[in-house]
Amino acid sequence: MGLGLGLTIGLSALLTGSEVQASGAAARRNPVLARSIRAPVFGVAALARLGVLAGNGGVFVQPPLGYGFALDIRYHAIAIANSRLGFQFTAGHDRFQDRRVFSYVDESGEAQEVTRFTTLGHTDISLGPSLQIPLRVLFLELGVSGGLAVSVFRRPRSVDPVDDDEVVGYEPLLRGDLALGVPIRNNQGVRLGVDVVKIWSPEKNWVVTDVDAPVDTPADAPVFDLYLDVLLAYQAWF
Numbered sequence: 001m002g003l004g005l006g007l008t009i010g011l012s013a014l015l016t017g018s019e020v021q022a023s024g025a026a027a028r029r030n031p032v033l034a035r036s037i038r039a040p041v042f043g044v045a046a047l048a049r050l051g052v053l054a055g056n057g058g059v060f061v062q063p064p065l066g067y068g069f070a071l072d073i074r075y076h077a078i079a080i081a082n083s084r085l086g087f088q089f090t091a092g093h094d095r096f097q098d099r100r101v102f103s104y105v106d107e108s109g110e111a112q113e114v115t116r117f118t119t120l121g122h123t124d125i126s127l128g129p130s131l132q133i134p135l136r137v138l139f140l141e142l143g144v145s146g147g148l149a150v151s152v153f154r155r156p157r158s159v160d161p162v163d164d165d166e167v168v169g170y171e172p173l174l175r176g177d178l179a180l181g182v183p184i185r186n187n188q189g190v191r192l193g194v195d196v197v198k199i200w201s202p203e204k205n206w207v208v209t210d211v212d213a214p215v216d217t218p219a220d221a222p223v224f225d226l227y228l229d230v231l232l233a234y235q236a237w238f
Contacts, residue, residue: 030183032237033137040077041084041132041139043181045191047072047233051094053120054196055225059209060155061120066096068229070124072191074141076132088130088143090175094229096120100211102159116156120223123150124197126175139181141193149173149199151224155211163215169205169224174198181235191233199224 032041051066058064070092076084098118106112128145148170155165179193206219 028184029186030189032187033134033183037082037084037134038079040075040086042238043072043074043076043235044238045072045074045181045233045235046070047092047191047231049092049094049195050230050232051096052228052230053096053225054228055198056221057096057120057223057225057227059221060153060207060211060223061096061098061118064096066094066120068092068094070229070231072233074130074132074143076130080131083131083133086130086132087128088145088177089127090145090147090177091125093121093123094227100156102156104159114159116159118155119152121152122197122199122224122227124148124173124175126173128175138183140179141181142178143176145175145177147173147175149197149224151199151201151205153207153223155207157211157215165207167205167207167223169199169201171199171201171205171224173200179231181237183235183237187237189235191231191235193231193233195229195231196226197229198226201225 047070049068051068053064070090072090074088076086078085099115101113101115103113126145126147130143133140151169153167157163175195175197177195179191181191183189201222201224206221207223208217208219209221
């Protein structure tokens with residue numbers, strides 16, 4: 001009896017980390033977690049974004065918070081040590097808004113108020129390398145990508161839209177990202193992460209920082225600049 005018990009404990013101790021991982025993956029029907037590091041993994045995610053203006057954009061929109069959405073596609077196929085190297089494609093949109101209230105006197109001589117919004121939006125497309133590191137029950141993924149941002153800034157100066165500041169830019173961007181992919185069941189789960197996006201905006205797209213400055217004041221800051229995205233996504237792996 002004692003010998004049999006000792007052999008059972010000994011055999012259990014010899015189970016490798018990959019065998020334990022495979023057992024857990026099978027229980028949750030997530031075979032992608034137990035897949036060989038030499039086998040490719042394809043992932044698709046639909047992301048919700050919480051944007052934070054970290055650069056000059058935060059001067060123009062307060063609070064410097066926004067929202068957005070994106071599609072993220074990744075394919076990892078080259079085994080490097082205990083990780084897979086591949087590529088990523090991301091396309092999405094972020095929007096930031098700030099409310100301003102203007103007072104004016106209408107035709108009848110009565111005081112009125114109207115609410116208008118400063119808006120800053122970025123539509124982005126990027127492509128670049130991505131690295132996937134399996135960590136037993138989840139994936140750590142990080143990457144760098146470059147692409148294009150189509151950005152629009154509109155700021156009201158008065159009740160009349162004719163006085164608005166408006167800038168449209170088509171500029172290069174660089175994105176760095178870090179995320180955890182957590183398969184929950186049937187190779188589907190969630191993705192949690194953060195992106196850092198830098199947009200290079202030429203001086204022709206700069207605007208005046210002081211919203212109350214005279215119309216002929218020289219532009220002094222780029223509004224299309226650095227921002228962050230905190231990400232929550234539905235993710236599927238194939």
